[in-house]
Amino acid sequence: MRINDGILGTMTKLFLAHILALPVVAGDLPPVDVFFGTENGGNVFPGAARPFGMARMGVDMVDTKEGSVYSGYAPDGNVAGISMMHESGTGGAPEYGVVAQLPLTKDEDYSKTVSVGRAKADAAEVGNYTVFLSNGVIANFAAAERSGIVEYSFPENASAKVMVNVSHHLRADSRPYWTQNFVEGSANVSSELNAYTGHSTIEGGWANQSPWTIYFCSKFDTPADSVSSYENGNVKNATFVTSNNKSENIGLVFSFPSGTSKLRSKMGISHISTDQACSNIASEINDFDLATVISDAQTAWENEVFSKVTISDSNSTLLQLAYNALYGSHLLPSNKTGENPNWKSSEPYYDDFFTIWDTFRCLNPLLNILNPTRGAEIIRSLTDTYKHVGFTPDGRSANQNGKTQGGSDSDIIFADAFVKDIGGGINWDESYAAMVKNAEVEPPYRLDTFVPGSITNQGRQGISQYKKIGYLSRDYTRSVSKTVEFAYDDFALSVVAKGLHKDDDHEKYLNRSSYWKNLWNKDASSKSCNYTGFLQPRHNNGSWATDKYDPLSCEGCYWANDEYEGRPVEYGWAVPHDIAGLLDLIGDNQTFITRLDDMFGLKGHSYADIGNEPSFLTPYLYNYVNAQSKTVETIRYIINHSYSTGASGLPGNSDAGAMQAYLFFALVGFYPVTGTTTYLISSPFVSNVTFNLDNGAKVSITTSNLSSDSFYVQSVQLNGKDWNKNWFSHDDLFSHGGTLHFNLGTSPVQWDTGVEPPSPGHQN
Numbered sequence: 080m081r082i083n084d085g086i087l088g089t090m091t092k093l094f095l096a097h098i099l100a101l102p103v104v105a106g107d108l109p110p111v112d113v114f115f116g117t118e119n120g121g122n123v124f125p126g127a128a129r130p131f132g133m134a135r136m137g138v139d140m141v142d143t144k145e146g147s148v149y150s151g152y153a154p155d156g157n158v159a160g161i162s163m164m165h166e167s168g169t170g171g172a173p174e175y176g177v178v179a180q181l182p183l184t185k186d187e188d189y190s191k192t193v194s195v196g197r198a199k200a201d202a203a204e205v206g207n208y209t210v211f212l213s214n215g216v217i218a219n220f221a222a223a224e225r226s227g228i229v230e231y232s233f234p235e236n237a238s239a240k241v242m243v244n245v246s247h248h249l250r251a252d253s254r255p256y257w258t259q260n261f262v263e264g265s266a267n268v269s270s271e272l273n274a275y276t277g278h279s280t281i282e283g284g285w286a287n288q289s290p291w292t293i294y295f296c297s298k299f300d301t302p303a304d305s306v307s308s309y310e311n312g313n314v315k316n317a318t319f320v321t322s323n324n325k326s327e328n329i330g331l332v333f334s335f336p337s338g339t340s341k342l343r344s345k346m347g348i349s350h351i352s353t354d355q356a357c358s359n360i361a362s363e364i365n366d367f368d369l370a371t372v373i374s375d376a377q378t379a380w381e382n383e384v385f386s387k388v389t390i391s392d393s394n395s396t397l398l399q400l401a402y403n404a405l406y407g408s409h410l411l412p413s414n415k416t417g418e419n420p421n422w423k424s425s426e427p428y429y430d431d432f433f434t435i436w437d438t439f440r441c442l443n444p445l446l447n448i449l450n451p452t453r454g455a456e457i458i459r460s461l462t463d464t465y466k467h468v469g470f471t472p473d474g475r476s477a478n479q480n481g482k483t484q485g486g487s488d489s490d491i492i493f494a495d496a497f498v499k500d501i502g503g504g505i506n507w508d509e510s511y512a513a514m515v516k517n518a519e520v521e522p523p524y525r526l527d528t529f530v531p532g533s534i535t536n537q538g539r540q541g542i543s544q545y546k547k548i549g550y551l552s553r554d555y556t557r558s559v560s561k562t563v564e565f566a567y568d569d570f571a572l573s574v575v576a577k578g579l580h581k582d583d584d585h586e587k588y589l590n591r592s593s594y595w596k597n598l599w600n601k602d603a604s605s606k607s608c609n610y611t612g613f614l615q616p617r618h619n620n621g622s623w624a625t626d627k628y629d630p631l632s633c634e635g636c637y638w639a640n641d642e643y644e645g646r647p648v649e650y651g652w653a654v655p656h657d658i659a660g661l662l663d664l665i666g667d668n669q670t671f672i673t674r675l676d677d678m679f680g681l682k683g684h685s686y687a688d689i690g691n692e693p694s695f696l697t698p699y700l701y702n703y704v705n706a707q708s709k710t711v712e713t714i715r716y717i718i719n720h721s722y723s724t725g726a727s728g729l730p731g732n733s734d735a736g737a738m739q740a741y742l743f744f745a746l747v748g749f750y751p752v753t754g755t756t757t758y759l760i761s762s763p764f765v766s767n768v769t770f771n772l773d774n775g776a777k778v779s780i781t782t783s784n785l786s787s788d789s790f791y792v793q794s795v796q797l798n799g800k801d802w803n804k805n806w807f808s809h810d811d812l813f814s815h816g817g818t819l820h821f822n823l824g825t826s827p828v829q830w831d832t833g834v835e836p837p838s839p840g841h842q843n
């Protein structure tokens with residue numbers, strides 16, 4: 080079901096359950112629409128999944144209007160399979176869509192892609208997905224961590240068949256150079272004709288992955304009457320099929336006894352072996368009990384995610400938006416602990432960072448508040464990846480580090496976890512060593528011929544030059560955006576170095592954290608602006624690069640340009656550690672405000688793209704000149720104009736949940752300055768929020784006088800005391816619990832008279 084009709088009843092039950100510490104039972108789910116952000120380029124995965132589960136089970140659509148499907152799902156087109164692995168909210172080119180079944184009612188031409196239309200729209204709620212096929216079959220499925228179960232209901236008197244396409248995977252037909260391809264595979268049926276095992280090896284995808292393998296194991300609750308295999312449409316009576324020919328298309332077709340109306344199948348996956356795929360089923364799914372797998376998934380969501388935040392408001396649209404945001408920010412990365420085919424380790428193993436460049440700004444900080452256990456496992460896994468691969472990734476999927484868009488931004492989530500002291504057994508000496516490697520060692524060169532300029536899968540390409548001359552010159556692609564990120568990454572090192580009492584390193588990296596200023600040209604101008612001073616690319620001899628330079632343009636903002644997915648005017652703000660330094664360069668508070676006013680469309684100009692991450696923090700920066708009411712106005716404007724409930728509710732790609740985390744923070748009224756302990760205060764959209772944190776702390780955020788036109792902060796009380804700063808620190812609320820109360824009104828007042836937010840990277 081898309082919309083929970085008993086919202087208020089459910090909320091009351093949830094609220095009581097939390098207050099009385101009653102066990103939470105499935106069915107008490109908050110109002111989540113799993114289709115939120117699936118359309119309009121959001122690419123969110125709506126299928127059956129657990130928080131961070133390796134199995135994300137969903138439909139794979141072909142013949143859709145949009146062409147490539149990134150999460151497998153599209154509202155239109157035909158179903159080519161129900162498969163076990165997907166990403167959520169990614170771009171570039173699709174990954175996964177592997178280990179599939181497709182229920183059929185007749186034999187087909189297996190020489191080409193077999194697919195079936197829908198009879199009506201899919202129905203889904205958290206942990207429970209149903210697709211209604213035009214051949215009359217209804218498939219209801221649910222996922223555990225590394226396995227899933229599907230129940231097919233066949234129409235009366237129809238033949239009951241299941242196709243297992245061993246070659247199945249998502250494709251990027253519009254970007255054939257990045258599409259995934261089948262490499263080789265096999266499948267073998269048990270002698271009772273009620274089970275099969277096999278593997279499929281795939282290559283390609285967004286990061287040009289080298290061949291990687293997924294093993295599968297599947298069981299039916301009813302033995303088949305007969306099984307055939309196909310190899311490029313050539314059908315044989317056989318229970319085994321194999322191919323190592325990349326152009327081949329192989330699979331099995333199971334035919335069940337006539338009269339079969341319900342058929343259940345369990346599917347297990349593993350990167351290690353078919354045996355492990357089978358044992359993943361055995362340890363996760365009892366009998367063929369779909370209802371229990373559904374309720375276990377819902378309980379997992381409740382325990383790990385929804386029970387952490389109780390939101391109340393009389394506006395059901397806002398409630399749904401907030402819970403949608405919470406849901407969508409807990410899908411990726413994937414916990415593949417025990418499923419790492421590349422090295423043996425006792426450390427946690429996470430894959431599907433797609434990408435840290437997107438998530439470091441607010442998704443990882445959200446986990447560090449709500450879910451420090453995950454936060455710490457992620458840090459440990461990134462550290463272990465450094466130990467065995469040589470570098471932490473920026474993007475990683477299919478067990479391989481992928482393209483790096485900017486800096487080594489894992490450094491920033493490390494610093495965030497460090498300053499928030501999230502616990503969880505992180506070995507900080509090793510994690511810091513990973514950060515130093517990023518900051519000091521040139522990563523190996525790896526050319527992606529289809530995006531000249533994308534030439535490394537990890538670390539900081541160009542670091543040697545940056546260290547030598549204090550910036551990345553136009554010798555390198557994305558030199559402006561990378562210099563800015565390298566400086567922020569260096570700040571992250573300085574923070575951890577300080578905490579580990581490495582004083583020389585602290586000084587060194589703090590000094591480097593101001594290198595972004597070396598690309599600030601105080602004379603750079605644009606005819607559209609009355610102010611001067613912008614980031615500008617530079618040659619390696621120190622002179623400014625002027626060819627094709629305009630602070631309001633990025634010439635495509637892609638791999639081979641000076642800035643990646645943002646213009647110079649946007650990246651100028653992207654120095655969260657040193658806003659005081661930026662204010663010095665800009666000159667005065669009023670110009671700082673005028674420039675911010677030009678960013679988001681409130682005053683006509685709209686130089687920032689809020690559908691992308693580089694400008695995430697920017698609307699909150701008014702707080703640094705104690706103009707908090709403008710932060711409130713701008714965030715109100717952005718959320719009201721760019722986000723809504725429904726499948727098209729996100730302003731573009733979810734980016735692995737980054738957009739949802741952004742929305743969540745906006746709705747609850749504060750935003751993290753990642754890598755520091757500071758949170759900037761805005762103004763909540765929902766009247767009450769309670770965080771029930773893992774450390775036992777309870778944090779309540781309450782409001783008075785909130786309405787759709789009464790949202791300007793009049794005064795704030797933090798932990799019961801009047802508070803005149805427009806920011807607070809992690810310790811103020813999240814270490815031991817606390818309260819934050821907002822008195823709201825219809826017009827702005829200057830309530831934030833206290834000291835402005837810190838700029839810990841500031842140096843004169």
Ligand SMILES: *[C@@H]1O[C@H](CO)[C@@H](O)[C@H](O)[C@H]1NC(C)=O
Pocket residue numbers: 188189190191192193194244245246247248249250328329330
């Ligand atoms: C199996 O999947 C591959 C890759 O998606 C596709 O090319 C092929 O046509 C499919 N085969 C069938 C019989 O659907």
Ligand SMILES: *[C@@H]1O[C@H](CO)[C@@H](O)[C@H](O)[C@H]1NC(C)=O
Pocket residue numbers: 235236
């Ligand atoms: C199924 O077959 C039985 C026996 O032939 C017949 O009585 C019944 O009408 C059929 N049902 C449908 C829906 O075709």
Ligand SMILES: *[C@@H]1O[C@H](CO)[C@@H](O)[C@H](O)[C@H]1NC(C)=O
Pocket residue numbers: 267268269270319
């Ligand atoms: C297929 O599985 C059967 C057991 O069901 C086994 O005896 C046979 O060796 C397997 N064949 C291959 C090629 O793996």
Ligand SMILES: *[C@@H]1O[C@H](CO)[C@@H](O)[C@H](O)[C@H]1NC(C)=O
Pocket residue numbers: 304305306307316317318
């Ligand atoms: C192969 O075909 C024969 C005769 O058509 C049938 O009896 C047998 O069940 C089939 N075997 C399999 C494994 O499908």
Ligand SMILES: *[C@@H]1O[C@H](CO)[C@@H](O)[C@H](O)[C@H]1NC(C)=O
Pocket residue numbers: 311324325326327
């Ligand atoms: C691979 O399969 C294609 C398509 O069936 C065929 O044309 C080709 O000859 C095969 N190559 C080999 C080496 O078998």
Ligand SMILES: *[C@@H]1O[C@H](CO)[C@@H](O)[C@H](O)[C@H]1NC(C)=O
Pocket residue numbers: 080202203207208209219369370373374
């Ligand atoms: C799963 O969803 C389907 C379709 O909406 C519904 O009929 C079924 O009752 C749900 N299953 C559970 C266990 O809630």
Ligand SMILES: *[C@@H]1O[C@H](CO)[C@@H](O)[C@H](O)[C@H]1NC(C)=O
Pocket residue numbers: 391392393766767781
């Ligand atoms: C918000 O919380 C306060 C204090 O717990 C409570 O009195 C009030 O009823 C709550 N408001 C809503 C809308 O739930």
Ligand SMILES: *[C@@H]1O[C@H](CO)[C@@H](O)[C@H](O)[C@H]1NC(C)=O
Pocket residue numbers: 394395396397787
């Ligand atoms: C509920 O919130 C939505 C989203 O902010 C808003 O559009 C709508 O007007 C609100 N409804 C009421 C009754 O206030």
Ligand SMILES: *[C@@H]1O[C@H](CO)[C@@H](O)[C@H](O)[C@H]1NC(C)=O
Pocket residue numbers: 414415416417452453456
């Ligand atoms: C991640 O997976 C491992 C192996 O299944 C499990 O032990 C661990 O608890 C999982 N992590 C979390 C936070 O659930």
Ligand SMILES: *[C@@H]1O[C@H](CO)[C@@H](O)[C@H](O)[C@H]1NC(C)=O
Pocket residue numbers: 590591593842843
């Ligand atoms: C950083 O170090 C360099 C070289 O020692 C020095 O010239 C510069 O002034 C330092 N910068 C800051 C901001 O301390």
Ligand SMILES: *[C@@H]1O[C@H](CO)[C@@H](O)[C@H](O)[C@H]1NC(C)=O
Pocket residue numbers: 607608609
């Ligand atoms: C620049 O300043 C002038 C004079 O104040 C004003 O008329 C004009 O609109 C400003 N232009 C922009 C782009 O803000």
Ligand SMILES: *[C@@H]1O[C@H](CO)[C@@H](O)[C@H](O)[C@H]1NC(C)=O
Pocket residue numbers: 668703704705835
């Ligand atoms: C600029 O804003 C800051 C923060 O409110 C304030 O401390 C400072 O005095 C202001 N500067 C001027 C010149 O008004």
